[in-house]
Amino acid sequence: MNVFQGRQLVITTKHGKGAVLAPILERLLGVHTIVYEDFDTDSLGTFTGEVDRSLPPMDAAKAKCLKGMEATGIDLGIANEGSFGPHPSLFFMPCNEEFLCLIDLKNDLEIFVKDISLETNYNGAEIKTTQELFDFAQRVGFPSHALILRKSKESAEDIFKGIQDQDQLEKIFSELLEKYGSVYVETDMRAMNNPSRMAFIGKLGEKLAEKTLSKCPNCQRPGFSITEVKRGLPCALCTQPTQSVLSQILECQKCGFKEERFFPNGKSEEDPMYCDFCNP
Numbered sequence: 327m328n329v330f331q332g333r334q335l336v337i338t339t340k341h342g343k344g345a346v347l348a349p350i351l352e353r354l355l356g357v358h359t360i361v362y363e364d365f366d367t368d369s370l371g372t373f374t375g376e377v378d379r380s381l382p383p384m385d386a387a388k389a390k391c392l393k394g395m396e397a398t399g400i401d402l403g404i405a406n407e408g409s410f411g412p413h414p415s416l417f418f419m420p421c422n423e424e425f426l427c428l429i430d431l432k433n434d435l436e437i438f439v440k441d442i443s444l445e446t447n448y449n450g451a452e453i454k455t456t457q458e459l460f461d462f463a464q465r466v467g468f469p470s471h472a473l474i475l476r477k478s479k480e481s482a483e484d485i486f487k488g489i490q491d492q493d494q495l496e497k498i499f500s501e502l503l504e505k506y507g508s509v510y511v512e513t514d515m516r517a518m519n520n521p522s523r524m525a526f527i528g529k530l531g532e533k534l535a536e537k538t539l540s541k542c543p544n545c546q547r548p549g550f551s552i553t554e555v556k557r558g559l560p561c562a563l564c565t566q567p568t569q570s571v572l573s574q575i576l577e578c579q580k581c582g583f584k585e586e587r588f589f590p591n592g593k594s595e596e597d598p599m600y601c602d603f604c605n606p
């Protein structure tokens with residue numbers, strides 16, 4: 327039995343993420359979930375820039391989580407925060423980074439997970455013709471993935487979100503085009519309008535539950551997880567260290583107990599193909 331079994335857990339969300347997270351958390355943690363939607367999570371910043379996102383995503387997730395817990399009086403909660411932009415190492419590739427945090431006041435726990443996905447339709451363009459509009463819509467998975475139309479990229483004026491209907495799309499587009507001469511079209515990244523993002527959040531929810539359930543072998547505190555990764559898996563041919571992962575270090579945030587797990591990818595040597603000496 328885990329320390330979460332049978333407890334209430336509040337999911338603070340505005341954009342329908344409760345639908346994907348609730349069943350995962352109920353199944354894996356044994357909690358009863360309550361979705362708290364009254365809090366205006368957009369007050370911490372919106373993707374479309376009407377409200378600046380001033381907090382780093384991890385802090386924003388934590389702030390949301392605590393608001394929901396405070397409002398409902400429940401001592402266990404989770405919240406999510408996502409961001410979109412160019413991938414940090416793969417140039418020009420749009421990516422979606424998601425953060426989830428779980429806070430348990432009863433057991434004094436704060437557990438965070440994050441992940442980056444390239445499975446995103448994140449995109450935007452200034453357009454002037456119906457053909458450009460249709461090409462864009464097709465490329466980003468419309469209508470299952472919603473679109474946003476507005477005056478210009480920088481302007482929050484005349485903004486239409488959550489468009490998932492072809493007729494509506496064409497109508498708003500021609501009105502804006504007539505008024506301004508060009509229109510900015512972009513993907514709607516709010517989770518309920520974006521199945522790719524929703525699926526990714528679901529996967530991250532599983533990762534969070536797994537991390538939460540991992541216990542320290544020394545003091546049994548939940549959340550025993552990887553804090554460091556060591557590279558240097560030896561090459562199968564010359565035995566020199568490679569860039570591949572040799573071991574993971576797990577550390578308990580309470581008692582400081584450490585464990586080193588070797589060969590996390592199931593192999594004790596690396597293919598010489600990835601060796602800087604054999605295959606420079």
Ligand SMILES: [Zn+2]
Pocket residue numbers: 542543544545546547578579580581582583
């Ligand atoms: Zn411990």
Ligand SMILES: [Zn+2]
Pocket residue numbers: 561562563564565566598601602603604605
């Ligand atoms: Zn080698």
